[in-house]
Amino acid sequence: MPRFYLTTAIDYVNSRPHLGTAYEKITADVIARYKRLGGVDTHFVMGNDEHSQNVFRRARELGQEPLAYCDRMEQEFRDVWRALDLSFDDFIRTTQPRHKAAVETIVTRIAAAGDLYQADYEGWYCVGCEAFKQEKDLVEGLCPIHRTKPDWIKERNHFFKLSAYRDRLLAHFAEHPEFLQPDVRRNEILRLLDAGLEDISISRAGQSWGIPLPTDPSSVVYVWFDALINYASAVGLGTDPALFDTWWPADLHVVGKDITRFHAVIWPAMLMSAGLPVPRQVFGHGWVHLRGEKMSKSLGTAIDPLEAAQRFGADALRLFLTKEIPYGADGDFTFERFEERYNADLANNLGNLVNRVTAMGARYRQGHLTPTGSPSRLQDLAATTVREYGAAMDTYALHQGVASVFRLLDATNEYLAERAPWTLAKDPANAAALDEVLFTAAESLRLATVLLGPVMPASTQAILARLGDHTPLVDRRLAVDGAWRAAGARTVAAGEALWPRVVSADPTTPDVTAAPAPVQVRALSGVSSVPEDQSSATPVSPVAAPAAPAASAATPAPTSAEPAPSEDAVITIDDFMKVELKVGKVLAAEAVPKSKKLLKLTVQDGAASERTILAGIAESYTPEAIVGRTIAFVANLAPRPMMGLVSHGMVLAADTDGKAQLIAFETPPAPGTRIR
RNA sequence: GCCGGUGUAGCUCAGCCGGUUAGAGCAUGCGUCUCAUAAGCGCAGGGUCGGCGGUUCGAGUCCGCCCACCGGCACCA
Numbered sequence: 232m233p234r235f236y237l238t239t240a241i242d243y244v245n246s247r248p249h250l251g252t253a254y255e256k257i258t259a260d261v262i263a264r265y266k267r268l269g270g271v272d273t274h275f276v277m278g279n280d281e282h283s284q285n286v287f288r289r290a291r292e293l294g295q296e297p298l299a300y301c302d303r304m305e306q307e308f309r310d311v312w313r314a315l316d317l318s319f320d321d322f323i324r325t326t327q328p329r330h331k332a333a334v335e336t337i338v339t340r341i342a343a344a345g346d347l348y349q350a351d352y353e354g355w356y357c358v359g360c361e362a363f364k365q366e367k368d369l370v371e372g373l374c375p376i377h378r379t380k381p382d383w384i385k386e387r388n389h390f391f392k393l394s395a396y397r398d399r400l401l402a403h404f405a406e407h408p409e410f411l412q413p414d415v416r417r418n419e420i421l422r423l424l425d426a427g428l429e430d431i432s433i434s435r436a437g438q439s440w441g442i443p444l445p446t447d448p449s450s451v452v453y454v455w456f457d458a459l460i461n462y463a464s465a466v467g468l469g470t471d472p473a474l475f476d477t478w479w480p481a482d483l484h485v486v487g488k489d490i491t492r493f494h495a496v497i498w499p500a501m502l503m504s505a506g507l508p509v510p511r512q513v514f515g516h517g518w519v520h521l522r523g524e525k526m527s528k529s530l531g532t533a534i535d536p537l538e539a540a541q542r543f544g545a546d547a548l549r550l551f552l553t554k555e556i557p558y559g560a561d562g563d564f565t566f567e568r569f570e571e572r573y574n575a576d577l578a579n580n581l582g583n584l585v586n587r588v589t590a591m592g593a594r595y596r597q598g599h600l601t602p603t604g605s606p607s608r609l610q611d612l613a614a615t616t617v618r619e620y621g622a623a624m625d626t627y628a629l630h631q632g633v634a635s636v637f638r639l640l641d642a643t644n645e646y647l648a649e650r651a652p653w654t655l656a657k658d659p660a661n662a663a664a665l666d667e668v669l670f671t672a673a674e675s676l677r678l679a680t681v682l683l684g685p686v687m688p689a690s691t692q693a694i695l696a697r698l699g700d701h702t703p704l705v706d707r708r709l710a711v712d713g714a715w716r717a718a719g720a721r722t723v724a725a726g727e728a729l730w731p732r733v734v735s736a737d738p739t740t741p742d743v744t745a746a747p748a749p750v751q752v753r754a755l756s757g758v759s760s761v762p763e764d765q766s767s768a769t770p771v772s773p774v775a776a777p778a779a780p781a782a783s784a785a786t787p788a789p790t791s792a793e794p795a796p797s798e799d800a801v802i803t804i805d806d807f808m809k810v811e812l813k814v815g816k817v818l819a820a821e822a823v824p825k826s827k828k829l830l831k832l833t834v835q836d837g838a839a840s841e842r843t844i845l846a847g848i849a850e851s852y853t854p855e856a857i858v859g860r861t862i863a864f865v866a867n868l869a870p871r872p873m874m875g876l877v878s879h880g881m882v883l884a885a886d887t888d889g890k891a892q893l894i895a896f897e898t899p900p901a902p903g904t905r906i907r
Numbered sequence: 908g909c910c911g912g913u914g915u916a917g918c919u920c921a922g923c924c925g926g927u928u929a930g931a932g933c934a935u936g937c938g939u940c941u942c943a944u945a946a947g948c949g950c951a952g953g954g955u956c957g958g959c960g961g962u963u964c965g966a967g968u969c970c971g972c973c974c975a976c977c978g979g980c981a982c983c984a
Contacts, residue, residue: 418911419979426980488978555919561977568919568933575933579946587943594942637932648948653941728944825908828983847983871984881984891983 234272236478237263238462240486241278241323244304245289248311250564251487253536254519257549258558258629259485260317264685265624265632267318268709274478276465277312278323279305280458282451287440297440301326314537315545316688323465325442325457333464334442334457338433340505342446346392347433349447389434389444391456396500397428403499409512411495412627413559416488416515420495431456431497459498462510480508491515514627517561519552534564542566543573546687547730550576553686554633570733577730580640581683585694585729587647588672592723595656595665600699601720603667609675610715612642617713620682629686636682643675673698673723674716681712690729697724811867812883812906815844816899820854826874830854832882836866837903845871845878851891861899863906 239259242252256277263275281301290300305324312319323330341347401424404410404417411417434450435441441451451457460468462481467474480502484494491513499509521534540548551572556562592598616639623632650668655661677698684691684707692704699721702712815834818841823829828847835841844864848857863883871878884891 415912415978422910422979557920563919571918571933574944574946578944583944583946585943587947589943591942634932641932644947647942648940651940651942653943656942730944732944732946823982826982827908845983849983865984868984873984874982878984 232270232272234274234478235263235266235483236274236276236466236481237266237483238276238465238481238485240484240490241280241325241458241461242308243283243286244279244281244301244308245283245285247304247307248536249533250521250536250539251519251533253311253315254552254556255485255487255516256312256317257315257552258516260315260319261549261553261629261685262483262485262624262627263318264688267705268681268685268707268713270708270710274321274466275319276321276323276462277317277319278321278461278465279308279325280454280461281324281326282441282454282457284438284440284454298326311537314540315549318688321465323461325461327464329467329470330461330464331442332469334452334460335445336469337460337463337501337505337507338452339445340507341391341501344504344506346395346504347446348390348392349388388432388436389447389450390430391433391501391504393431393497393500394428396503397424399503400424400428400496400500403509407511411491411513411515413515415559416491416495420492423492423496428496455493456497456501459493459501462498463502463507468507481510482512484510484513486513486515488515488517514559517556517559519556520561520563522563522565539564539566539569543569543577543730543733544690546690547573547577550633550683550686553629554637556630558627558629570735573730574732574734576637578728578732580637580644581694582728582730584640584644584676585697586725588669588676589697589723589725591652591656592669592673593725595652596669598722598724599720600670600673600723601666602670602716602718603663604717605667605671606717607646607667607671609639609642609646609671610717612639613675613678613715616679617682617709621709624685633683633686636679639675639679639682643672643679646675647672673721678713678715681707681709693729697726699723808907809867810865813864813866814896814900814902814904814906815862815864815880816902817857817860817862820857822849822854823874823876829874830857831876832857834862834864834880835902836864836880838901840903842879843877844880844882845873845876846882846884846891848882848884848891848893852893857893860893861896861902863894 237259239255242248248256259275259277263273266273279301281297286301287297290297293300295303301324305322309322338347401421404421404424408417411420433453433456434444434447435453436450438451441454442457444450444452462484463475463479464470466478468479484498486494494510494513494515502509536548542548548569551564551569552562554576555568555572589598592600616635619635620632623629623635647668650664652665652668652672655665655668677695677700680691680694680698684704688704695702700712813836815836817832818835819833821831823831823845826849828849829845830847830849830852832844832846833841834844865881865883868879868881882893884893
């Protein structure tokens with residue numbers, strides 16, 4: 232029997248899943264159920280990503296042990312997934328022993344392959360700046376800020392030789408065009424590969440929350456490196472060789488478009504290094520927007536999938552998300568549109584069709600339908616539909632697959648209007664014709680319902696039962712149940728409306744936008760946490776991972792790009808007082824040439840002194856709008872060169888999903904005033 | 908700034924290698940049937956196919972330039 236191993240990204244557990252997360256799982260579930268319908272032995276795995284500092288911190292905030300916190304969150308996630316009828320076969324957690332075994336296996340094999348080198352990261356280091364310097368930052372070999380020659384120093388770390396795999400990855404992409412879909416994502420990654428790869432740091436020193444690096448137990452495996460391995464640990468790498476042989480390599484990783492690079496570049500390189508087969512395909516799906524806007528937890532605009540499901544049922548939500556959003560592209564969700572589609576597709580079309588077919592069967596034939604064997608145009612169309620449906624679903628054009636089924640439903644409604652069984656029923660002489668029409672319509676509907684099974688598992692099963700097809704869901708096969716049955720009497724049963732038509736005065740939901748969460752105050756703007764908000768999926772902060780912690784001579788940053796949170800999230804007043812916050816007045820502002828985000832500000836920082844600060848707020852403020860404003864800034868930050876200029880400080884702004892909002896004062900204090 | 912994508916009826920989108928009056932679904936209006944969830948079926952209105960220019964007998968479909976929006980990279984201490 233053919234096999235199919237399917238995964239979704241594993242999720243951070245620092246907050247509950249929202250509609251964007253649910254979208255990924257639902258579409259993956261549709262694929263899994265479609266495969267099973269096709270008679271494919273399918274293994275569908277989901278899970279949670281728990282070795283994140285954010286998770287650790289969140290648990291601490293709540294005064295809980297991290298693991299206990301993760302246990303609780305697993306239950307919350309499972310509750311949501313159950314409500315959405317997700318048919319995963321296994322649920323992996325990165326804190327499980329089997330995952331630890333797999334991580335150790337892979338890291339050990341990578342080390343054995345010689346692709347892991349103990350950091351000793353080298354680079355130019357300016358003592359004045361307290362920072363590593365890139366070659367390109369130096370002016371005639373000197374630090375542009377301090378006019379001194381930086382030192383060449385070393386710092387310990389563990390790196391994976393990602394750069395060594397560029398050619399093999401390029402070759403793989405060339406040989407397997409289907410490896411990364413859709414094509415937009417593929418092109419992006421190809422360009423990234425063209426630009427070259429840098430080695431990546433895979434360890435974090437001095438942390439306890441994580442899996443110790445086998446080659447250096449004083450460090451833990453960096454969270455996203457750890458997370459990727461879940462796909463292998465879930466099928467027994469390092470714990471169950473037989474299971475692993477059965478399922479590996481994975482056939483499909485369904486992930487958000489923001490993390491395709493982890494799955495299409497780093498993950499295959501890791502596997503190549505470890506001498507393991509790479510997954511057959513990665514699919515990067517798009518986002519679900521809310522009213523055209525990115526859904527955001529911090530703005531309180533994230534939709535609770537449970538609320539959406541409760542509104543019209545889980546199956547209705549599953550249908551909406553699969554049918555209305557071209558798979559791979561971004562889509563838009565609104566309750567108005569959801570209701571509109573619910574009424575059109577489910578109440579008026581499918582639901583009503585079920586009712587009229589079964590009602591007429593009951594009324595004219597006491598539920599007993601007998602075949603007459605006469606071919607009809609519906610039978611031909613059904614064959615075409617099955618073909619189109621299969622072709623679409625096989626290439627994950629889920630929306631097209633579903634659309635083709637609805638064309639068959641439309642045709643069935645037309646057929647009834649054309650043959651008018653209610654008229655035939657008036658004259659006993661038409662008994663044979665009436666039998667033919669009732670049977671044909673019921674069979675067409677039955678077949679269409681089978682095809683919708685992967686999308687709406689519960690309700691299609693209910694419809695089929697009413698149509699006299701009592702095959703258990705697990706035994707349903709496309710080749711058998713998706714074929715037109717010209718023979719075999721059956722019994723249909725009338726019943727309640729499955730999807731009563733709904734008309735609400737105001738389908739918008741006020742509670743969605745009700746309570747915006749507090750906005751993070753963060754120095755400088757623009758650093759949005761997309762993965763947290765939107766995909767909340769696996770391999771963590773893409774901003775932090777591949778590009779930044781690199782070891783090539785060209786890159787500084789000894790470890791990660793993240794500010795390396797200490798084991799304690801709490802700081803003392805002494806720590807805080809090290810930061811010198813001051814009031815400043817913007818004397819002049821101009822856009823930095825060739826930069827999209829930077830404004831160059833001339834800030835009065837004392838009675839008669841001024842300094843230059845570069846601020847990443849150009850997407851939120853024009854230079855004119857900011858001149859004359861009184862702002863807050865960090866005064867004692869090490870100078871930093873950017874875009875050929877040097878910034879002496881950092882402006883404070885609230886960060887609401889990439890949109891900066893400067894801090895304002897009721898009555899502007901004099902420039903230079905200390906803030907604390 | 909570089910790279911890529913999108914821009915077609917009120918809304919969501921189809922339109923392959925250029926070829927008769929540009930399509931579908933939803934929404935709207937009218938008509939009609941009555942088995943059915945005021946559902947079904949039929950008909951209709953509605954589009955300078957983002958803009959300008961070019962190639963061609965002929966362009967939504969090819970080429971160039973421009974505009975808008977989206978995404979990726981650089982950049983965001």
